Amino acid sequence: MTESKNSFNAKQKLEVGDKSYDYFALSAVEGLEKLPYSLKVLAENLLRTEDGANITTEHIEALAQWDPSAEPNVEIQFTPARVLMQDFTGVPCVVDLATMREAVKTLGGNPDQVNPLNPAEMVIDHSVIVEAFGSSDALEKNVEIEYERNEERYQFLRWGAENFSNFRVVPPGTGIVHQVNIEYLARVVFDNNGLAYPDTCIGTDSHTTMENGLGILGWGVGGIEAEAAMLGQPVSMLIPKVVGFKLTGEIPVGVTATDVVLTITEMLREHGVVQKFVEFYGNGVKSIPLANRATIGNMSPEFGSTCAIFPIDEETTKYMHLTGRPEEQIKLVEAYAKAQGMWLEQDAPEAEYSEYLELDLSTVVPSIAGPKRPQDRILLSEAKEQFRKDLPTYADGEVCEEDQGLEAVRMGSEGEDQAGDEDQAAPSFNSSREGHGESLATTAKGRQSKPVTVSSPNGGEFTIDHGMVAIASITSCTNTSNPSVMIGAGLIARKAADKGLKAKPWVKTICAPGSQVVDGYYQRADLWKDLEALGFYLSGFGCTTCIGNSGPLPQEISDAINEHDLAATAVLSGNRNFEGRISPDVKMNYLASPIMVIAYAIAGTMDFDFENEALGQDQDGNDVFLKDIWPSTEEIESTIAEAISRELYEADYADVFKGDEQWQNLEIPTGKTFEWDESSTYIRKAPYFDGMEVEPKPVEDIKGARVLAKLGDSVTTDHISPASSIKPGTPAAQYLDANGVERNDYNSLGSRRGNHEVMMRGTFANIRLQNQLVDVAGGYTLDFTKEDAPQSFIFDACENYKAAGTPLVVLAGKEYGTGSSRDWAAKGTNLLGVKAVITESFERIHRSNLIGMGVIPLQFPEGESHESLGLDGHETFDITGIEELNEGTTPKTVHVTATKESGDKVEFDAVVRIDTPGEASYYRHGGILQYVLRQMIKG
Structure with missing residues (x-):
C-alpha cells in the first residue's frame, strides 16, 4: 500500500x-x-x-x-480494499491476467509483475446446474455433472490460485459468493499490519451489494474494472448523491423480509436512484436483523442504486459473533466504528441527505414481483387478478366462460366429479406427485386457456395450462442467507406435509441454499424430511435458478409447453426474473419468498387466489388454506434459536479453501505463465492485447458505420451478454460442433466465459432479444453487406462487416444495460466490431464496462430517441468529434449524421457519456486493461 x-x-x-x-x-x-x-x-x-x-x-x-443538493461533478479515486469474484465473471478475469503475463513479457516487462495487489477472492458458485431434482441423490448427481463439465475451468482456477499471489479460491459446492462473503470473507474493518481501515469491496457480480448490510461499502463492477482494481488501479467515480431512506415501525406478523425488499425495490425504482448511494437510517434500522439488512442490500441492482448501505451497530457485531469471527476482530470493529463516528447510536443526529424516502415497516404487506421485472411488485392478494391481466401478452387460446361457482373444482373422496363441466377433467388437490387425473383446466374460467394432457413417466396423466408453475425454486443469495424465510419455508413444508399436501407433479422443485450452514440448521431442526415430502430435495450449494441454471424440465413437460406454446411460469426466491433468464421453456417469472415458493408448488399455477381458494384437502377431506399452514413468527424464531449457532458457522468455514477430494485431485499445469491448449473449448488466450504497442494509437471518428441492432427500452445485460443454455444450430453451437463437442456436452454459455470464440458468438443472442430490424426474436439482424440485406445471425453478419471493414453501432432506448455487471456484455460488443452505442439512457455498470472495452457510450439529445428522430436502422452513420479526446479533453457532445438509403440525412448532437477524466484515459488507450498494462510497463 x-x-x-x-x-x-x-x-x-x-x-x-x-x-x-x-x-x-x-x-x-x-x-x-x-x-x-x-x-x-x-x-x-x-x-x-x-x-x-x-x-x-x-x-x-x-x-x-x-453539498447534498448539488449535481455530482467532482471526480474522486476510490481504492477498494479487496475484490470479490464468482467463477462465471471471475474466469475471464484470470484468463486476462494470465494473458497479461504473456503480453508484459512480449513488450519487454517482467511477467511476475502481474499479480493482484489487493486481496482477490473467488467463490465458485455459478457452475452448478440442477439436472437432477426431487430425489435424495440430486446433490451428488449435480456435483458429479458439474465436475465433468467444468474440469478444464477448475484446473485453470486452481493453477491461478497457486501461481498468483493475493488470490484465493473457494471451491465448488461451498455456497453462493455473496453469502460466503457475509458469513466468512468480509472483514468489516481491516487490520493490515496494524493499520485499521474500513473493509471496502467491489465485486464482479452486481449483488456484491449484499455486503452493504454489514456496513461494507462496495458494489458490482464489470470484470474489466475489477481486474484493474486488483492491479492497483483506483475506481474513478463522481462524489454521488446520497438518498436517505428512513425506516420506522416493525414488520407485521405474516410479512417476510422478501415482502419488505420487494416494497423497497418498487419505491426506489420509482423514485430514481441510478448512480446514487442509498443509505438507511433512523431508529427503525436497529430493529432490522442483519439477515434482513443483507437481503435489502442484495437487491440494490434491482432498484438501480450504486449501493444500499446500513451503518455498523450492535446488530453487526452480533452477526459477526454468530458467524464465527474472532473476538479480537469484533472488538476492533466496534472500537473503530465508534472512534470514526460510524457507529449507529440510538437517537443519533441525522446526517443531511440529497433526497429522502421513508417506509413504515408496519405497512408492508405480502407481495410477489413479476412477470419479468423485480420492481413490478404485486400484492399477493391481487396476484391472481394481475396474472390474468398480464397473460394475454404471453399466451393465446380461447377465453373460458366465467365460472358461476368455485374456480377450483375439486374431486370428492370417491373420485367423483362434484362440480364443473362433465367433459372436463377435475383436479385433485391432495394427490401425490405420481397422482392421476390432475388438471389446471378448471382453474381457467375467465381467462385464456389451452389445456394439454401430459402422460407422466411415473404413470398416470395430468393436465397443464397457461400459468402452470413449471419451476418452484428456493434459490439465490437474496433469500437463502436469511434464516427467517428459510426456516419459514421448512415449517410451511412441515405443516403442508402433515396435512397430506404435495407439490403438483408438473412442478420442478429445487432447493439450492446459499451455504452449507443452511443444510446444518435444516438437519438440526429436522426439516429436510418435510421439504423432501413436497419434492424439495437438496439440489446443490450455488447460484442456480436465478441465473438460468435451473436445468432442463422433464422432457414430456418441456415438449407439451413448446408444442402447444403454453405460457408456463417460474416462481423463485431470487432477485432476477427477466425474460428468457430462468428457463427457455418459461415465459413468465415471479420473485417470491421461499415460503411462497412452497405455496405455489402446491398450488401448481399462478392462476390462484390464496385467500379464497383451498390448496387442497387434508386426510379428513377438510379444505386447507394457506393461512392454515403459515408458520407463526414465534415458531420461526424459536426454531432459529434452537437450530442456529456459532458452532455451525465455525465448523463449515474451518477449512473453506481446501475443497473436496475431486477438487484436491485435479491435475493442474505448472509454471508462472499458463500453458494454453489450442484445442480447448473452455479456456482460450484472450485477444485484447494482440498487436498492442507500448504507445496507444490516436482515437478516430467513426465513418460509414452500420446498425447492428435497433432495440427498445430496458434491454438488460442478459439480452446482450452470452448466458443460459447453448441452443443447437446457433453460431456458438456450430463452433462447438466444429470442435467435436457433443450436444450433451455444450454446457452453458456462462461456463465457457473463458473462451472468447464461444462468447462473441453468444453476444446479442438471447432468445428474447427483439432487434427491431427483423420480425423475429433472438440473435438476428439484417446483413447490409449483401444485396437485399437478408436476415442473418448477428455473429455471421458481424464477420461479414469485419471483412468489409465496416464499423457498427447499436441504437437503443431507456435504461440500456440494466441488470448484472456482465463484463461479456461489453467484451462481446467490442469483439463483434461495435464502436458506439447510442441510447436514451444507460445503467451505470454497463456504461462503464463499454468504456473499459473501448466502445463509446452516447446518448440521444434530451427528449429524443431513435423513434422520434425517424431512424429505422437502415442508415449509414458518421460520428465526428471523438478525435477531440486526443487533445486531452472530453467533448460534451459529438455530431452524428445518419444517411438514409434515399440520401436524406438525420443529424443530431449526441451526449458523450464518458463521465470522468479516468474513463477518458481508458477510452484513449482502447480499454482499461491496455491502460493498466502500459502503466505497468512504464512503471
Missing part, C-alpha cells in the same frame, strides 16, 4: 484492549463528521490513499464541503 501524504495529520493511534492500531481519523478534517455514513467511508479512503496526484487535498476538501 502506498504511504499516504497525510496532509491533514489524520494518522492517529487507536487502542483496543492491549493492542494498538494506526488509523486515519475523520475528525482531523472539519466537515467530515457531518457526512452520511457511506461518504465517511469514502473520506477515510481518500485520507489513507492521498498521493498528491490521483488523490489530493482538494478531493478530501470536496468531500468535507459536500
